[in-house]
Amino acid sequence: MGYDMEEGTVVRWLVSENSEVKTGDAVAEIETDKAVVELESTGDGLLRKILVQEGSTVPVGQTIAVIAEMDEEIPEVYASDLITPEASPIDSVDANFLEIEQGDTNSSVIPTSSAEAILSAEVRASPVAKKLALERGVDLTKIIGTGPGGRITKDDVLSFEATEGVSETLEMDITPDSELGEIPVNRVDIDDVEMENSVSLNLDGADDRVTPLTKMRQQIARVTSSSKKEKPHFYVSAEIDMTEALGLRRKINSDMSAEGIKVTVNDMVIKASVGALSKFPKFNSAFTDEGIKFNASINIGVAIAEEEGLVLPAILNCQEKSLAEVSVASKDLVKRSQEGTLQSHEYTGGTFGISNMGMFDVSSFVAIIHPPNTAMLAVGRIEKRPVVREDQVTVADMMSATLSVDHRVVDGVEGAKFIVEVKRLLENPLSLLV
Amino acid sequence: MPEITLREALKLGLREALDCDDRVFIMGEDIGLFQGSYAVTSGFLDDYGPDRIKDTPISESAIVGCGVGAAAAGLKPIVEIMTINFMLLAMDQIVNHAAKLRYMSDGQLEVPLVIRTVTGGGGQLGATHSQSFEGWFASVPGLYVAAPSDPYDALGLLRTAIDDNNPIIFAEHAKLYQVRGEVPDEYYSIPLGKAKIKRAGSDVTLVAYSRAVHTALEAAGLLSEKGVEAEVIDLRTLRPLDMNTVLESVRNTGRAVVIEEGWKTGGFAGELVSRIQEEAFDDLDGPVGRVCGLDVPAPYSGRLESKVFPEPQGVVNEIERLYGL
């Protein structure tokens, strides 16, 4: 599931034994280092046998259930009692065996990783918070603890209860549009979720005390440092004139408001990136010891700052999506990320990352590539700047974008070509609609 | 209601007992002619004579043992051990005898003995004269331990202690004798094992006794400025121990910090922390904390000594550390 995940915990079986399941049906909730995610069936048939009890933590690759036809013979070893986590995994048998899998992209090569074992995510909550959560049916995994060391306190549970649904409210509060460059920094937009959370996070650590690392912090530390260690990063930047893109966005949002479509700048950046990736598929690949693995689908990972830290869930199959569909998918992604209902392959399936700090007063920044991706695009805010157009100084809505690239996969010239393509698409935004 | 000092409250209680009960007498080092090293018995020798106010040799084991024997033979001795540090010289009589006679004789003997002593530090008296051992005594079945924090409690508890038929260590903090408070003219007494809520609050429970109650109250004031309302509980007696009041408060606040002047290691605060987590675990919103005396012999230097005993700001800091409040 997680690319450097080594074990997972079966939180809950969603399907009972001898129930019919289809490919893609959620059959169990698996707790990973990041969240509780739904495990989908990889085949059709009956869930003949559950092999791992709820609450058990098992290594990646262990068979946890058997899905087979009613009359299909399943090996005796599986027909016996539940397997305890200590039991060794069994490799191949002639039925569909649900496994906790590593990676979930449409690829045949499993990324190698020497990352250390990740403990199953444990909820760090005070006794009274746990009691309260139990009494009120609150899912503690969805709460970000504000106590020392990230402990979920009683107040956290109570305020979570009181403010549940705030993320939806945020979306509905979106101001339809406004004059460019006059967007107040504190204006709430879908893209702001990241910003707001980041602000509160950055306030932490103002004094010199030491707070223990949360699981997520540990994970982020591991991922970013291994990325920087393994991937020789290089960077290329471009200044993108967003004047036309913003004009188009205004028009789309005005025309399609009835349908509930509200395209953000970020949606356009995603769409432009998809276009560039289609043209330069190396940027949609992963470096492996066996070779460069090209991903069949374009799954754009979108950086979302949750209170506890950064996540990069992906909008899957972007190559098939229109701008409007990207927009819908992007909103859905943020919403479900906040709810904690993203599925494991959404967390891990990204093939290219975008980090947008457009809502901050940030002109440009560089991102660390999210492994095993090859590149990551970092975009800053749009601001009115004087530009020279046909020898005339004029004012344009400019945006800086910086691409971080894994030099093992591509070289500088290719990087330049890629970002120029992104720039071209955004400066000629009608192409995004094609 | 008249406002008097804790010392005056004790004098009232002692005089009352001497006046009302012929079986009561006081003995101890320098309680008579010297007028009491902390002046609690000043004037008593003149008023009650040497048969009731007995100056003793510096002989703690004999003083306490004599008290135990006299109590076993039907008197109601009030023994003064000049400071709790000197109680170590009488440990055998306190722990092996006073606390055991009733049990080992299956109730044939009883020991209605009050051992008054002075506890605590803060007077730059150095390592041997600045200790707080009341917690040790509280661990002994057969003993009671009272440690009042204000004049009202001092008188109310002393009356009960003298009336009671069990040996009781009555620990008076050296720094509290001048504390003033209202004490009614009408007779009242305070049962052993009934804690008092000195300040109501719903965010965190501060549990203390003796001088630490004042530390807790000051800390509560500082916390209030931060918007944190602390409930301050004065245990008043360490044994019997009123856990009900403590637990009721902790169940409400979900947070508790125990403040004790004695050392942290093996101290009475640890006992309270254990009991709180044993009985109120599911109501806790964080770890139960302790702010105790530093684990060092008390230094003489005033500069150093100021770091040894619990301070209000230390309580505030600990609450922030534990709960982020």
Added chain:
Amino acid sequence: MKVPANLGKEEAIGLYEQMLLIRRFEEQSDRLYKSGKIKGFCHLYIGQEAIAVGAISSLRPDDYIITHYRDHGHALARGMDPKVVMSELMGKVTGSSRGLGGSMHLFDVEKRFMGGHAIVGGQLPLATGLAMAIKHKKDDQIVLCFFGDGAVNEGEFHESMNLASMWGLPVLFFLENNLYGMGTHVDFTRSGGREIYTSADAYGIPATQVDGMDVLAVQEVTRQAIQRIRTGEGPVFVEAMCYRFRGHSVQDPMFYRDKEEVKKWEARDPINIFEQMMINDGILESEDIQEVAKCVGQAVSEAVDFADGSDEPGFEAIDQNIYS
């Protein structure tokens, strides 16, 4: 010591019977300990019977006795029922403390027997307190306080001697010098020599030494001491020289002394000495001796049967009487 002219037969039988009762009781205790019916520590009084009997027989019923952990002899000499004492040794509900005290902690407050106390020297300060209460009430009882040679190097001994003398308290400090504090001879523990009673001089307490193997001598010295104390002249110190025929406790293999020494002292067995004196002086006949032996044997046997047949205490006793 010569037999006093006024010693009657009845009194002689009384002394003899008490000493023999202690002897037989302790021999039985030894057997019961070795058979596992008595547990914990068991310190036998065999060899020192003349002291308990001689001293305690000199008391009034309202005088106090307080003693050390080798207390079975004192308890029986004070008239505690052997059944009750044996039951306590066996930890039975019928014991003097319902089995809560044990062998070292016998109490009978009605008989003013204020306890065996098992911390060496610990009973001495208590004795001053009992005496102080007497003085406070302006009564004329005395406190007979037994202790061993092991206690005299404890601070509590010196503190108590000082306090009692300072305050003129009615205490008879009665040292049973059996020469050994557990396994260490007094020669190795006391700097001032074997005559410990001289240490009372330091506190201005009149003191004397007596042959602790001679019940009549002990009785006489005690009577004189008590007479002085009762007149309000303050404490008196008596040192009775004696010997513990058995080990410190039943478990003691006695590595620290040779058998010759024990034999030498056994030749001065206080019961035999008294028996010979009584027969020689014609106060008692051998029939009397046999009759006493029979009675004592029966009493001990009944005590054992009683204790053996008694129940162990109910669990309700476990936390009763910690507080009033």
